Amino acid sequence: MIKIQKLSKFYGKRQVLNDIDLSFEKGKVYGIVGDNGSGKTTLFRCIAGLEKYNGKITSDLKVLKNHIGLLLTEPYFFDKITAREYLQLMCNARNVQLEYLDTQNIFDLPLKQYASTYSTGMKKKLALTAILLQKNECFILDEPFNGVDIQSNMIISELIKKLKAADKTIVISSHIFSTLAETCDEIHVLKNGQFVRKVLKEEFSSLEAEMKNFTIGNRIDQLNIY
Numbered sequence: 001m002i003k004i005q006k007l008s009k010f011y012g013k014r015q016v017l018n019d020i021d022l023s024f025e026k027g028k029v030y031g032i033v034g035d036n037g038s039g040k041t042t043l044f045r046c047i048a049g050l051e052k053y054n055g056k057i058t059s060d061l062k063v064l065k066n067h068i069g070l071l072l073t074e075p076y077f078f079d080k081i082t083a084r085e086y087l088q089l090m091c092n093a094r095n096v097q098l099e100y101l102d103t104q105n106i107f108d109l110p111l112k113q114y115a116s117t118y119s120t121g122m123k124k125k126l127a128l129t130a131i132l133l134q135k136n137e138c139f140i141l142d143e144p145f146n147g148v149d150i151q152s153n154m155i156i157s158e159l160i161k162k163l164k165a166a167d168k169t170i171v172i173s174s175h176i177f178s179t180l181a182e183t184c185d186e187i188h189v190l191k192n193g194q195f196v197r198k199v200l201k202e203e204f205s206s207l208e209a210e211m212k213n214f215t216i217g218n219r220i221d222q223l224n225i226y
């Protein structure tokens with residue numbers, strides 16, 4: 001379980017997260033939605049221990065950041081490191097043996113290629129493979145479905161279900177509602193650095209309809225081109 005209490009984050013004088021309280025339990029999948037710039041990535045970086053913040057993030061794990069697999073929207077890789085070497089490094093960092101990589105390469109990535117020369121989607125799949133092989137307890141996936149091909153999206157959806165069944169804690173952000181509706185137990189709406197709404201599975205379809213109505217309104221008609 002991860003418990004966030006009164007979490008605030010400033011970049012300079014600008015407050016990005018404002019007094020957030022939220023808990024993530026084992027065996028559940030949480031969706032985080034919010035406009036661009038609402039603070040999703042910042043929240044994830046705070047939980048993963050990559051940012052300083054005010055407030056408390058606690059868990060039943062001894063050192064939380066050692067059990068979190070964070071998938072960033074645009075993973076970065078150093079030059080001249082092959083994908084195989086990267087996976088090895090990531091596993092070494094967690095003291096995990098990497099014995100069956102050739103069968104565990106579920107996205108069929110070219111492991112001899114330098115990771116920095118991978119395409120955007122390949123980079124995401126490599127970073128995801130790494131945090132899976134690390135056998136983390138918590139998975140924080142920032143837009144995992146974005147930029148990867150249809151087949152990989154199917155694999156990622158199934159992976160999330162498997163992680164849930166294995167009692168892991170999973171937090172996902174996405175701008176694609178259908179992917180969240182398929183995988184999440186609950187969705188939390190972040191607005192201007194605060195959680196303004198919690199939506200349970202049975203209410204997902206009404207949330208989508210409401211958001212569509214509210215967001216689209218008569219904007220398209222205002223274009224007045226068709």
Ligand SMILES: Nc1ncnc2c1ncn2[C@@H]1O[C@H](COP(=O)(O)OP(=O)(O)OP(=O)(O)O)[C@@H](O)[C@H]1O
Binds near residue numbers: 037
């Ligand atoms: N390193 C930084 N320095 C200053 N401001 C930052 C920094 N990182 C993020 N911000 C600001 O914090 C706010 C929240 O950004 P964040 O990336 O968390 O949003 P997001 O909800 O993940 O957006 P998106 O949906 O576009 O990925 C934005 O206004 C952004 O400009």
